[in-house]
Amino acid sequence: xxxxxxxxxxxxxxxxxxxxxxxxxxxxxxxxxxxxxxxxxxxxxxxxxxxxxxxxxxxxxxxxxxxxxxxxxxxxxxxxxxxxxxxxxxxxxxxxxxxxxxxxxxxxxxxxxxxxxxxxxxxxxxxxxxxxxxxxxxxxxxxxxxxxxxxxxxxxxxxxxxxxxxxxxxxxxxxxxxxxxxxxxxxxxxxxxxxxxxxxxxxxxxxxxxxxxxxxxxxxxxxxxxxxxxxxxxxxx
Amino acid sequence: xxxxxxxxxxxxxxxxxxxxxxxxxxxxxxxxxxxxxxxxxxxxxxxxxxxxxxxxxxxxxxxxxxxxxxxxxxxxxxxxxxxxxxxxxxxxxxxxxxxxxxxxxxxxxxxxxxxxxxxxxxxxxxxxxxxxxxxxxxxxxxxxxxxxxxxxxxxxxxxxxxxxxxxxxxxxxxxxxxxxxxxxxxxxxxxxxxxxxxxxxxxxxxxxxxxxxxxxxxxxxxxxxxxxxxxxxxxxx
DNA sequence: CGATATCTTGAGGAATCTCAATACTAGTGG
DNA sequence: CCACTAGTATTGAGATTCCTCAAGATATCG
Numbered sequence: 001x002x003x004x005x006x007x008x009x010x011x012x013x014x015x016x017x018x019x020x021x022x023x024x025x026x027x028x029x030x031x032x033x034x035x036x037x038x039x040x041x042x043x044x045x046x047x048x049x050x051x052x053x054x055x056x057x058x059x060x061x062x063x064x065x066x067x068x069x070x071x072x073x074x075x076x077x078x079x080x081x082x083x084x085x086x087x088x089x090x091x092x093x094x095x096x097x098x099x100x101x102x103x104x105x106x107x108x109x110x111x112x113x114x115x116x117x118x119x120x121x122x123x124x125x126x127x128x129x130x131x132x133x134x135x136x137x138x139x140x141x142x143x144x145x146x147x148x149x150x151x152x153x154x155x156x157x158x159x160x161x162x163x164x165x166x167x168x169x170x171x172x173x174x175x176x177x178x179x180x181x182x183x184x185x186x187x188x189x190x191x192x193x194x195x196x197x198x199x200x201x202x203x204x205x206x207x208x209x210x211x212x213x214x215x216x217x218x219x220x221x222x223x224x225x226x227x228x229x230x231x232x233x234x235x236x237x
Numbered sequence: 238x239x240x241x242x243x244x245x246x247x248x249x250x251x252x253x254x255x256x257x258x259x260x261x262x263x264x265x266x267x268x269x270x271x272x273x274x275x276x277x278x279x280x281x282x283x284x285x286x287x288x289x290x291x292x293x294x295x296x297x298x299x300x301x302x303x304x305x306x307x308x309x310x311x312x313x314x315x316x317x318x319x320x321x322x323x324x325x326x327x328x329x330x331x332x333x334x335x336x337x338x339x340x341x342x343x344x345x346x347x348x349x350x351x352x353x354x355x356x357x358x359x360x361x362x363x364x365x366x367x368x369x370x371x372x373x374x375x376x377x378x379x380x381x382x383x384x385x386x387x388x389x390x391x392x393x394x395x396x397x398x399x400x401x402x403x404x405x406x407x408x409x410x411x412x413x414x415x416x417x418x419x420x421x422x423x424x425x426x427x428x429x430x431x432x433x434x435x436x437x438x439x440x441x442x443x444x445x446x447x448x449x450x451x452x453x454x455x456x457x458x459x460x461x462x463x464x465x466x467x468x469x470x471x472x473x474x
Numbered sequence: 475c476g477a478t479a480t481c482t483t484g485a486g487g488a489a490t491c492t493c494a495a496t497a498c499t500a501g502t503g504g
Numbered sequence: 505c506c507a508c509t510a511g512t513a514t515t516g517a518g519a520t521t522c523c524t525c526a527a528g529a530t531a532t533c534g
Contacts (some may be wrong), residue, residue, distance in 0.1 A: 072382060074391070075472060078391075082385050094379045094382075127367065130367055134374060142332070142333075142337050147385055148388060149311070151388035152317040187512075195389030196490075197492080201513095202515080203514080205514090206515085235311045237291075433523090434524080435481080437523075439482050439483080
């Protein structure tokens, strides 16, 4: 049924690889059509700012390619990255009038953009979509709580181990190998995500490498050698 | 309209003070009736465990009196409290098959309990309720991101200052004074919430007291003396 | 009023941060 | 194709914050 609907799609969604990973996968037929009518494709180069914390939140986004980071700042410049988003992730949940964080492109990215107001309207008419977004918000909430445990109670090495396992899981969900994947973000971004400095992250990588948990064959590539042992180190249960 | 509906209520909800603060406030008439049919009132004494992390998640709850803490543990016993819940808060969002944290009563508590399965069923029929829960999940998500910033990047004193302001806000929302309120939880719980030790929390309290930001007139009572200055200290923007 | 738990304070230690130097990587222009 | 440059990552040494352990003070409850 859904395959049929997709086969007959017009426009950019016709062969969008993100579809099965994202909220639009929950819609079909006429509902999907109404959804896509509200949509605009946009893209940004690595380093670009999609929006700034505090700006009026006119848009929400669906990531179809690349990686984005969500950044919160303290007045003196300390930063916390609250999440990395990639293919299939939805961006803009949980905002009132204005964005509660900035969003920056880590790599070149492509997104589907929606006017928040119009999507809200559609939400009221499509309970399926609302349900799907609620599910996602719930999952994100659980992930946020895991991250609180990490930030509040884990050591530097445990944090990095947890991060690598989470990224491995993401790679797997996106159809890649679970034990070898690209890390598109810089050490500094990882540090700001894990509540550490880039130096401490670097030392943790070195230690994990030295002790045979992982190897870094080249560039941004990570290979996980002993996933179970790494999981134990990370405090998985 | 809603007042009328409430006046004609039967049973325990008739004069529930939590109603305007919680999700049930979004329902009226027949919808509300169907909602309450699924409901059971339960209560626990301070210190009791409502459920444990990992247990099958058969129930969700709505807090009508008292304070609850959500606890996540690492295998070696380190703990992180991911939130304190009080009147009007909803408990059980974001769980799959099993609870992703334990819940313990900080004070004596009263709650409305729902079988998750049956509430899920009702959710599909009452978009209003679903919308209301989605709103709450969104707000919680934003709060979780603030907490990540706190845990990842704030100093001990900044964390305690932020915590006190958040509690002041909660007291105010519940109809109390914003500059004087009870802290029902122990220093140790505050520490586990802020990613610190109880000693460090204690020292931060002492420092805030010494510098005139707050006073602790007696017992669990906190008085905020210089809210703006405290906000600046906490990194409010 | 006494017993017990909680909170506060103090001193020393450990993990992480800061600052600085060196090594690596990728992209650029010769 | 290779050297150069700019940015990023790694490593090292010392400083700082917070933690650990221990004692004393305060609050709570029977």
